[in-house]
Amino acid sequence: MEQSTNSHFQFCPQCATPLDTIQRRGGTRLSCPACGFALRRYPVTGVGIVVLNGQKILLGRRARVSFGSGAWCIPCGYVEWGEDVRAAARREFLEETGLNVDIGAVYAVHSNFHNPNALTVGIWFRATVVGGNLQAGDDLDAVDFFPLDTLPEPLAFPTDRLVLDQLKQETLGPATDLFASGKLYKRAGFNP
Ligand SMILES: [Zn+2]
Numbered sequence: 001m002e003q004s005t006n007s008h009f010q011f012c013p014q015c016a017t018p019l020d021t022i023q024r025r026g027g028t029r030l031s032c033p034a035c036g037f038a039l040r041r042y043p044v045t046g047v048g049i050v051v052l053n054g055q056k057i058l059l060g061r062r063a064r065v066s067f068g069s070g071a072w073c074i075p076c077g078y079v080e081w082g083e084d085v086r087a088a089a090r091r092e093f094l095e096e097t098g099l100n101v102d103i104g105a106v107y108a109v110h111s112n113f114h115n116p117n118a119l120t121v122g123i124w125f126r127a128t129v130v131g132g133n134l135q136a137g138d139d140l141d142a143v144d145f146f147p148l149d150t151l152p153e154p155l156a157f158p159t160d161r162l163v164l165d166q167l168k169q170e171t172l173g174p175a176t177d178l179f180a181s182g183k184l185y186k187r188a189g190f191n192p
Contacts, residue, residue: 047089048076048124056145063141068156089125096140099132110159124163
């Protein structure tokens with residue numbers, strides 16, 4: 001996917017010379033003709049926090065935000081500069097839901113392209129509630145647990161849907177037997 005053109009930057013952050021747009025690797029990049037500074041963009045790191053109560057998942061409704069107002073999402077946020085990724089997940093979840101969590105294993109990782117001006121890599125962690133009072137805060141105006149097979153619409157992020165589909169499959173779907181599914185074969189007569 002082509003990166004956006006950085007067109008909202010006009011001047012070199014090092015020497016304040018107006019930036020030039022140059023062609024590079026099939027895309028465009030802003031470069032300073034005076035000092036050679038090149039403005040590169042990289043995706044920001046986002047964290048999503050998956051908290052289940054039985055077969056229900058905690059989701060939040062987005063309020064007053066630039067993307068997805070009124071739509072539902074897995075509680076999430078950005079990792080701040082200098083912040084540990086799991087500390088960011090704990091902080092965002094507390095800010096948005098009022099609940100303290102222990103952060104568990106990474107559940108999923110996806111690249112997010114839904115907003116061309118804010119590309120991110122999302123890391124979804126499993127987490128366990130250890131205390132607090134459930135109350136929407138920060139970017140959310142409602143929080144609630146929903147059965148995985150009766151999710152609210154619309155969802156704000158396409159990658160949240162991938163994560164929710166994965167959870168639904170693993171939590172509600174039939175257990176997969178590797179031999180029965182044909183993904184794994186046993187060699188006859190092999191007895192180590
Ligand atoms: Zn410069």
